[in-house]
Amino acid sequence: MELQLRYNQSKQTVAAGGVIFGSPEVIVMAGPCAVEGRDSYLNCARSLAKMGVRVLRGGAFKPRSSPYSFAGLGRKGLQILAEAREATGMAVVTEVLDPRDVELVAAHADILQIGSRNMQNFTLLHEAGQSGHPVMLKRGMAATCEEWLLAAEHIRAAGSERIVLCERGIRTFETQTRTTLDLSAVPVLKGIAPYPVVVDPSHASGKSELVGAMARAAVAAGADGLLIEVHPDPANALCDGRQSLDPAEFSELLIELRRVAKAVGRLIREERSAGIPVREAQLLRIKQGVANDDY
Amino acid sequence: MELQLRYNQSKQTVAAGGVIFGSPEVIVMAGPCAVEGRDSYLNCARSLAKMGVRVLRGGAFKPRSSPYSFAGLGRKGLQILAEAREATGMAVVTEVLDPRDVELVAAHADILQIGSRNMQNFTLLHEAGQSGHPVMLKRGMAATCEEWLLAAEHIRAAGSERIVLCERGIRTFETQTRTTLDLSAVPVLKGIAPYPVVVDPSHASGKSELVGAMARAAVAAGADGLLIEVHPDPANALCDGRQSLDPAEFSELLIELRRVAKAVGRLIREERSAGIPVREAQLLRIKQGVANDDY
Amino acid sequence: MELQLRYNQSKQTVAAGGVIFGSPEVIVMAGPCAVEGRDSYLNCARSLAKMGVRVLRGGAFKPRSSPYSFAGLGRKGLQILAEAREATGMAVVTEVLDPRDVELVAAHADILQIGSRNMQNFTLLHEAGQSGHPVMLKRGMAATCEEWLLAAEHIRAAGSERIVLCERGIRTFETQTRTTLDLSAVPVLKGIAPYPVVVDPSHASGKSELVGAMARAAVAAGADGLLIEVHPDPANALCDGRQSLDPAEFSELLIELRRVAKAVGRLIREERSAGIPVREAQLLRIKQGVANDDY
């Protein structure tokens, strides 16, 4: 089957909560897998903001393979996310699982995440598209690029083109990693579709020691953003601690990622020093700078 | 990861609309992919009932990879299904896509089908479980048996144990078939879980000429039922015509399947001659017959 | 890629050591994974012959993932195989790994087995084809049906059409089985190629408790033969004991397989009682019997 989709425009940027996906900036999104408690989450958010992270992640509704695993704080988690957004100025991305929750989640977050398991949950895609909110659509673990784009088409058909695609690993026979990160999906999609493409090396590999190499590779492959799990205390995380970086590891990784981004003509926001309105400076730089390059 | 699920009972039958899954009888479910129109559907249903088919299938809500494909007749399709049930005495199985539709679908069908794409749509699983209705849970195209059983656990945790598992093919690199039917899942699941297991050779292979061989193989492997697409005019079907048998082909296949079932100590209901209350006779035979075998 | 191979004849039987693959008879091949010692092997061979097994299997050269595993008795193993053949009248199939060993193995065995790992070892395929001996070509663990047929074409191009294809499982993400037995390959191949197709449920599943169900399913799917591991003492086998049946289990399975074969219009040779020239009777039955069916 050959992809039959045709797009009117060759590229498209998606603005969400003050950041622009698909611009020369590589958007770094980070945070713990789940919102586990108010104080620890706010502390974590503040330290990430200081490092230059643009988008804060954290799950309030967690899809869990087992019904007996921690499933998130729900509505209370959303309130903590909104509070962290207020406190830090970062944009917030969080997952929505139920079509009936789209409005609620949209009221607390800048970007709605549709997870891998729900890539073809068409009623959820429809509601998300109707909300008009930016949507980050993760690839299903067995989805071809074509099916992924067709899933995005469900959002578009519902009325929204504010779509960001997120590669997060596909199922293979290899057992050293949780899934196999398919970085070739980045140039493939950027060649045939107008959407920004971001990469989640944390869920793909499932092991914190592999996250750095795969994040660097994602930037070099042309990703428009990264979604990285960072937890203040990975060993005691309520979910996915095994793949989470601690803040010190993450901070070092950011330095490396900035170098790689620069080497491929992109940029990653610098550390935020006191008193400097970073976002404005950044946007200015984008406007003046490399923005006329072809991405 | 080793499967951590423990079950109190080693086997479990699921009664639904007059049939019993997990009994010596191999339950044949058949019908067109989608309900396309009232008259043609009723005609098709009547001829299937006459052949001895126990459960009628037909989609009212169709999950389609593309938003531009035929998505089913919706509520009107459900009414046609209910009418066919009334007219033929067959049980009806149909897919539910949206947690908000569970009640509506349950009012028209005997068995709620959760499709592959929604195997890990946990809000849908939860609603289906709460409905108390029998649920046929299809395997996700990249789901391990363990994840499949954990998905079933979401239904069970919501309050229902009336669960039937349906193997329908998994994604591999092979391109001659749409997916690769994993028949080893039948003995694997029957060895570790209490649920009946049925097989859908039509969606798995995607080619009508392969359906017969794989249906026979499924029965020989120990499947408790079959889900087979039959369309009065496959060449003009609105969806999945390429994998649909026509009534004549299906009728011949049933004869072969009965032989195979008998060879492995199971049975498939005979053709229904006028004036004989088949269902009762059938159930009687089950009670008297091979029912003390271990399935 | 669409398969470009075109064959002059639609079906082809392969005669080897007194058996005919692709006839109404489903050829049962059985034996231990490796030849481990003379006396135990001869005893095992005799009991299999008595049960009606047609072809004796046993590895003299074992391809092992690790260089530190038992790699077979080599030349001495071949001599034991030849002795067992002499003693029982069964045909012998054994694997050849090295193109330089083709002549030697052909001198001791009726059928040369090319293993999964060597499906695209083209120099080995060439030598095997030149030998004129029947070749049983196992599917590579990640080979498409098309590549498998192209590998067979290497044998044919070297001069021999005496080719039997053996499905033995492909790599997927499922972990409950060693590989996923792709039974749909049986009708797929029989629809497009002239070669007999046999199935190895033992190596595919890797678990003895799954072998019975998958062997029955293979026969129902139309397989022309089965390759089953049987070991007198699986718990102490030098290789692959976990997937081996013991003689008692195998004997029971044969009874079930004969029923399934009959149900699909095939036959499996009966147990061999003293004084009856079974092979002749069998061949006679084939000539008289179902042989005009379309296989």
Added chain:
Amino acid sequence: MELQLRYNQSKQTVAAGGVIFGSPEVIVMAGPCAVEGRDSYLNCARSLAKMGVRVLRGGAFKPRSSPYSFAGLGRKGLQILAEAREATGMAVVTEVLDPRDVELVAAHADILQIGSRNMQNFTLLHEAGQSGHPVMLKRGMAATCEEWLLAAEHIRAAGSERIVLCERGIRTFETQTRTTLDLSAVPVLKGIAPYPVVVDPSHASGKSELVGAMARAAVAAGADGLLIEVHPDPANALCDGRQSLDPAEFSELLIELRRVAKAVGRLIREERSAGIPVREAQLLRIKQGVANDDY
């Protein structure tokens, strides 16, 4: 199965024809898929040498899925390779298919390549190991990292530790690329095994427009080298033209790769200007420079 291999040393460099794999230098290997003719090959080799390429690739013996495809010039191809080596000073890597050819190939090339299809051709691995020559072992298309390391162990058990691993894509269900390049294998292997790891983005993706992004990503992920197909006239190549860069595209890519290499603390040899003994300068720089970093 958990990897049981234990290595005495944590890292190991492999010297071959004047280059050192596993050093701070990222070794660029390039050339046409097959040696097609003397003059065109020598011209291509000279232009690659001038660009700074360290190792020349080119197939004399080509493993082809179909026996009817161009299978290489054989012995004559080896002579052309040796002549190109002489003319340019580059090291030469080429594939060996037959254990009987190991000595011949070793006499003409600096590095023996074992291809994907032969990763578990144990007799070939054994001969290659005994030759003492450096071996570049490509990953099988369905091989786990564990099986790949066990295949390397067959070389080591035969007497040689001069092993370089080459990731070249694994089989998945995705159809936009020929295989899925598994870049996570780079940090996985470097974390558990002592061997240098190189990446072949050309064969993995099968499309020239994806090679650049994946080559950059491979360097960012920590690869010790790259194997890239470059053909003077891709449209008329006798094999794999679809994935070959032309010299101009390749030359631009090299500039980008040097930037990425530098960003991750590695280096790729500069363009070779007349009269400067590049190799010596390069080695000197390695010795003085970043060489005390941990790779």
